[in-house]
Amino acid sequence: MLEMFEYDFMQRAFIAGIIIAILASISGTFVVLRRYSLIGETLSHSALLGVAVGLVAEFNPLWSAVLFALFAAWLIEYLRSAFSLYSDAVLAILLSGSLASAVIIVSLGGAFNNSLFSYLFGSILAVSSDDIVVIAVFGAISLFLLLLFSKEFYFIAYDEEVAKTSGIKVDFLNLLLVSIVAIIIALSIRVVGSLLISALMIIPTIAALQFRVGFLKTVLISLCIALLSVFSGMTLSFHFSLPSGATIVLCVLFIFILSLVINRR
Amino acid sequence: MKFSVPIFDVKNLSFVLKEQTILSNISFEIFPSEYIAIIGPNGGGKTTLVRMLLGLEKPTNGEVKIYGKGLSHFNEWYKIGYVPQRASLVDGSFPATVLDIVNMGRTSQRRLFSTLSKSDRTFVHDAMQKMDILDLADKMVGTLSGGQRQRVMIARALASNPKILILDEPNTGVDAASQKNFYALLRELNKKDGITIVFITHDIGVIADDIARLFTINQKAIICNNPKQTLSCEEMSSLYGIDAHLLHNHRHEH
Ligand SMILES: Nc1ncnc2c1ncn2[C@@H]1O[C@H](COP(=O)(O)OP(=O)(O)OP(=O)(O)O)[C@@H](O)[C@H]1O
Ligand SMILES: [Mg+2]
Numbered sequence: 001m002l003e004m005f006e007y008d009f010m011q012r013a014f015i016a017g018i019i020i021a022i023l024a025s026i027s028g029t030f031v032v033l034r035r036y037s038l039i040g041e042t043l044s045h046s047a048l049l050g051v052a053v054g055l056v057a058e059f060n061p062l063w064s065a066v067l068f069a070l071f072a073a074w075l076i077e078y079l080r081s082a083f084s085l086y087s088d089a090v091l092a093i094l095l096s097g098s099l100a101s102a103v104i105i106v107s108l109g110g111a112f113n114n115s116l117f118s119y120l121f122g123s124i125l126a127v128s129s130d131d132i133v134v135i136a137v138f139g140a141i142s143l144f145l146l147l148l149f150s151k152e153f154y155f156i157a158y159d160e161e162v163a164k165t166s167g168i169k170v171d172f173l174n175l176l177l178v179s180i181v182a183i184i185i186a187l188s189i190r191v192v193g194s195l196l197i198s199a200l201m202i203i204p205t206i207a208a209l210q211f212r213v214g215f216l217k218t219v220l221i222s223l224c225i226a227l228l229s230v231f232s233g234m235t236l237s238f239h240f241s242l243p244s245g246a247t248i249v250l251c252v253l254f255i256f257i258l259s260l261v262i263n264r265r
Numbered sequence: 266m267k268f269s270v271p272i273f274d275v276k277n278l279s280f281v282l283k284e285q286t287i288l289s290n291i292s293f294e295i296f297p298s299e300y301i302a303i304i305g306p307n308g309g310g311k312t313t314l315v316r317m318l319l320g321l322e323k324p325t326n327g328e329v330k331i332y333g334k335g336l337s338h339f340n341e342w343y344k345i346g347y348v349p350q351r352a353s354l355v356d357g358s359f360p361a362t363v364l365d366i367v368n369m370g371r372t373s374q375r376r377l378f379s380t381l382s383k384s385d386r387t388f389v390h391d392a393m394q395k396m397d398i399l400d401l402a403d404k405m406v407g408t409l410s411g412g413q414r415q416r417v418m419i420a421r422a423l424a425s426n427p428k429i430l431i432l433d434e435p436n437t438g439v440d441a442a443s444q445k446n447f448y449a450l451l452r453e454l455n456k457k458d459g460i461t462i463v464f465i466t467h468d469i470g471v472i473a474d475d476i477a478r479l480f481t482i483n484q485k486a487i488i489c490n491n492p493k494q495t496l497s498c499e500e501m502s503s504l505y506g507i508d509a510h511l512l513h514n515h516r517h518e519h
Contacts, residue, residue, distance in 0.1 A: 148377065148378070151369075152372060152373075154365075154369070155369045155373075157359075158366070158369065159349075159369075161349060162349060162421075163373075164320075165319045165321065165345055166342055166343060166347070166370070166373040166425060167343045167373040167374075168372065209358055209360060212358070212360070212405055213405075214360060214361060214365055214405070215362075215365050
């Protein structure tokens with residue numbers, strides 16, 4: 001099994017995958033507790049729109065994915081705070097709008113080929129050294145901010161109004177959290193793919209919640225589940241030449257079902 | 266008392282929701298170390314009023330000042346402990362132990378990068394002791410009974426070591442013995458530590474001796490500056506459909 005690490009691209013894929021597993025699961029805990037699960041789905045499609053623009057304009061699609069996901073995150077928060085418009089409908093509209101625009105842009109630009117496919121479902125072959133640097137740098141910043149404000153995010157997730165009246169800057173932190181999530185999703189798009197990343201964010205936490213333990217333990221369990229899924233998913237992807245995002249998500253699902261069975265009462 | 270700066274200064278406050286007047290033209294001041302009880306019928310607007318005091322609801326008209334400042338300029342929120350009415354209605358699967366929840370009471374006063382200090386832990390411990398939930402510390406909140414959960418929420422508010430406690434029917438579902446302890450605790454916090462208390466309750470008779478003033482809220486506010494003279498309060502309250510006999514009867518039992 002270890003011979004797969006003889007390939008440079010596999011080493012890169014694993015480094016990227018491990019960083020993403022850490023980021024997705026830790027941010028995912030807050031996303032789930034905050035009931036933001038659908039936002040992840042929407043942002044991943046906005047990131048895909050960014051990829052499409054990057055592919056056609058021929059610059060690193062990772063950068064444009066980050067920009068577009070951030071923009072979408074801010075738009076969602078703006079709509080929510082300015083018009084109290086925060087419904088599934090708004091998110092669904094943004095999601096399908098982004099996806100449709102991405103497809104149109106790519107076909108007009110003549111780039112409708114395998115490379116878009118790899119951004120939809122993830123590909124371990126595609127991770128370049130440049131990507132690793134981008135993922136590591138943005139990933140480190142995101143993780144730092146998540147940990148720095150984890151107590152505040154936790155309080156807000158539990159009771160936003162009491163958090164606010166106790167002096168926590170709820171509006172700022174909400175914006176910060178969706179921005180971090182947007183960045184993490186955009187970073188993950190290469191390895192896991194835009195259609196599947198929100199599954200890697202959400203499902204490890206939902207599985208961890210089945211254990212009914214305190215906050216710290218929940219985060220740790222979800223982290224372990226994400227790491228295990230990414231590791232086994234990428235291994236399967238390598239040996240059977242399957243898209244890595246899809247194998248990773250199936251591994252996550254398998255562990256989720258396992259945790260349901262273990263914790264059945 | 267009139268010479269000190271009021272903690273809350275409310276002027277001509279109104280709240281209209283979809284053309285329905287919930288609160289109209291309410292004015293009052295609340296001074297440091299006062300113990301205010303708010304009563305009124307269901308739907309009378311008590312919760313709405315308190316939410317406007319805390320900036321959670323925007324008044325249609327009028328203004329709330331807190332320590333002489335507009336709400337958006339106020340930056341000492343850590344002085345306020347708030348227990349909302351729906352406090353016990355939380356998602357049962359939320360991954361939190363009782364200790365996790367009470368620790369939240371310290372969150373807004375922590376410095377960046379720092380974890381709970383020794384004094385933080387002392388505040389948390391004392392608050393849990395006061396609410397008699399020390400033995401529940403490691404239980405998941407989702408597994409608690411309604412009354413136990415309510416006590417956890419009160420403990421969280423106490424853990425922040427507030428100067429002002431705002432309680433919206435915090436002890437619904439709490440058993441009689443614990444309620445009695447809770448009223449005694451509020452009296453002590455108010456008399457001994459000088460904490461300002463704003464307490465929405467339907468259980469006015471029991472605390473009538475402790476409170477400084479009584480606000481009756483039913484769209485309009487009636488302020489009873491001397492609730493010990495129950496008769497006049499009673500008359501005014503009954504105008505608005507409040508059963509102030511409760512107040513009267515309880516007084517004579519004591
Ligand atoms: N967000 C809202 N949407 C619709 N109606 C509201 C809202 N907030 C308050 N109301 C209405 O305002 C009125 C006052 O409600 P409020 O909760 O302030 O009453 P209350 O005095 O606290 O009642 P209770 O004793 O039952 O707690 C009610 O008629 C309620 O229906
Ligand atoms: Mg109420």
